[in-house]
Amino acid sequence: MTLEQLLDRYDDVERSIVVVNRTDPDPVLNMLTDTFGDAVQVADRSLAGDGGTGSDRTETRSDHPGARSDGPADASGAGLSAERLTMRSPDAGERPVIDVDALRRNDAVPFDGDDPGGVENLALLVEGDEVVAGSTLGELGDAVLFVNSDLYVTGSRTLEDVDLPSVISGLEDTTFTLRGYPESNRQKLLLITISRFIERAAWVAGDGTLRSSFQRLSRIEDEVGTREVYESVVDAGVDTHLYGVPDDLPRGLDAVVHGGDSRDFTHSWFVVYRPPGGPTSVDGGAGSDLDRGMDGGVGLLAVEAEPRVWRGMWTFDEGRVRAMNRYIERNL
Numbered sequence: 001m002t003l004e005q006l007l008d009r010y011d012d013v014e015r016s017i018v019v020v021n022r023t024d025p026d027p028v029l030n031m032l033t034d035t036f037g038d039a040v041q042v043a044d045r046s047l048a049g050d051g052g053t054g055s056d057r058t059e060t061r062s063d064h065p066g067a068r069s070d071g072p073a074d075a076s077g078a079g080l081s082a083e084r085l086t087m088r089s090p091d092a093g094e095r096p097v098i099d100v101d102a103l104r105r106n107d108a109v110p111f112d113g114d115d116p117g118g119v120e121n122l123a124l125l126v127e128g129d130e131v132v133a134g135s136t137l138g139e140l141g142d143a144v145l146f147v148n149s150d151l152y153v154t155g156s157r158t159l160e161d162v163d164l165p166s167v168i169s170g171l172e173d174t175t176f177t178l179r180g181y182p183e184s185n186r187q188k189l190l191l192i193t194i195s196r197f198i199e200r201a202a203w204v205a206g207d208g209t210l211r212s213s214f215q216r217l218s219r220i221e222d223e224v225g226t227r228e229v230y231e232s233v234v235d236a237g238v239d240t241h242l243y244g245v246p247d248d249l250p251r252g253l254d255a256v257v258h259g260g261d262s263r264d265f266t267h268s269w270f271v272v273y274r275p276p277g278g279p280t281s282v283d284g285g286a287g288s289d290l291d292r293g294m295d296g297g298v299g300l301l302a303v304e305a306e307p308r309v310w311r312g313m314w315t316f317d318e319g320r321v322r323a324m325n326r327y328i329e330r331n332l
Contacts, residue, residue, distance in 0.1 A: 003268045004303040006327055007312060010320060012175040015127045016041045017167060021120040024137050031145045032123070032137070037187040039176030040125075108166045109134030125170040133170035140165055149189050152196060155225030159203050159232060162196040169289045173315050180308035191269060194300050194314050198271045199229055201293030206236040208297075209274045211243065211328050215266060217259065218248035230255065243270075243332050258332055265332065269310060272299035272324045279321040297321040 017040050019029060033042045109124070109131065121137040137145075143165050151157040168190075178187035195212075202210040210233060214220060220227055220242065227250070234240050234254050242250065245266060246259030259265075275297050282296035292298070299321045302312025315321060 001327070001331075003264050003270070003301065003327065004305075006323065007301055007303055010173075010175070010313060012313075013127065013173045015125055015132065015171065015174050016043065018043045018045050018124050018126055019137065020045060020122045020124060022137070024121050028137055028141065028145065031186065032140065034184055035144055035186045035190060037176060037178045037184065037190075039171060039174055039178065039190070106131060106134070108132065108170065110136055110139065110166070123167050125167045133166035135165035135167040140167060143168060144186075144189055144193055147189060147193075149192055152192050152225050153223045155228045157196075157225070159196065159200045159229060162193065162200050164193070164197050164289050168193070171314075173313060173317060173320075175311070175313050176302075177305075178302075178310045180310070183308060188310070191300070191302060191310060191312075195269075195271045196229070197289075198273050198293065198298050198300060198314075199233060201290055201298055202238045202240075202273045203229075203233045203236050204290065205238070205273075205275065205294040207238065207276045209239040209241065209325070211241045211270065211272045211274075211325065213265070213268050213270045214242065214244040215269070216247050217242060217244040217250060217257065219244070220250040220253070221248055227253075241328075243328070260332065267304040269302040269304075269312065270300060270324065270328065272301070272321065272328065273297055274321065274325045279318045279325070281318045282316065292316050297325075299324045 017032070017036065019032070019042070022029060022044055029042070029044055036042060109122075123135050123137060123140060124131050125133040143163070147157070176190070178184070178190060180188045199210065199212070202208060212230075214226075220230060230240060230242070230250075230253060240255040241258060242253075242255050243258045243260070243265060245261055246257070249257055249259075273293060275295060279297035280295065282292045287295075293316065296316060296318060298314070298316050300312065300314040301324055302310040305311045
């Protein structure tokens with residue numbers, strides 16, 4: 001078995017992102033569409049029509065690249081129909097109103113107001129008929145949209161600065177295909193952000209095992225920010241293992257280095273954190289995403305399916321984290 005074959009064993013979860021009542025300019029939506037690549041489909045919707053009686057349930061804005069323009073979505077999760085966001089109110093007549101109570105009750109959606117007019121620039125992650133999570137475009141901008149990968153390479157964005165908005169953390173177990181430069185300037189940033197989140201979980205835990213691949217081990221010395229991250233993780237007491245082609249071994253770093261030139265070394269991107277007691281199932285509502293990663297384990301696995309095209313997934317799932325860690329430990 002290879003890491004690519006291990007990835008092929010996992011079933012995909014289909015999700016989509018719907019931006020509701022957008023007032024931010026088109027370039028922001030274009031960045032969102034580009035950043036998530038083929039991981040999810042992004043739709044831009046404003047509520048309109050009769051509230052779900054069968055005609056004109058949503059208005060689709062299609063005046064920008066990447067927007068879907070095929071009208072109301074079905075139950076497959078490819079979009080979000082107005083009836084999933086609205087409810088009939090005796091006072092509303094034929095006018096749809098946002099089900100504010102449902103959004104307010106969802107802890108993964110950042111809305112706690114009473115006025116439906118307050119719902120704007122809200123990106124909702126949808127699976128089937130369920131709103132899984134929500135983040136404002138501002139939150140996604142701070143996390144990935146308005147972030148340059150140089151911030152991580154230089155160390156300007158530290159481990160303390162890394163957090164995942166609900167829409168990104170809600171993408172766990174979703175298979176993605178992301179492209180690197182020059183095909184895309186942004187998509188690889190999602191991999192970098194999730195990698196840093198896993199490294200932060202290991203660092204805060206200060207125990208357990210972290211296994212990370214770099215394709216070329218020289219990257220640890222070439223990228224100041226990466227070197228600083230792994231110095232912090234090692235100093236915190238984490239058993240740290242580094243994997244890659246041994247073109248330039250890291251110096252003065254108390255980590256276990258694994259060198260090789262097989263495809264698992266040259267065409268994989270993984271960051272896997274195993275807690276001291278091994279991966280465990282942690283209720284998603286029991287704490288923050290950081291708590292889930294620290295207590296239960298978290299892993300990212302991607303393979304370079306073709307030059308500069310990465311296919312993979314990341315997960316909190318106990319069995320998947322365990323399988324990733326076991327394969328890497330035994331075979332690399």
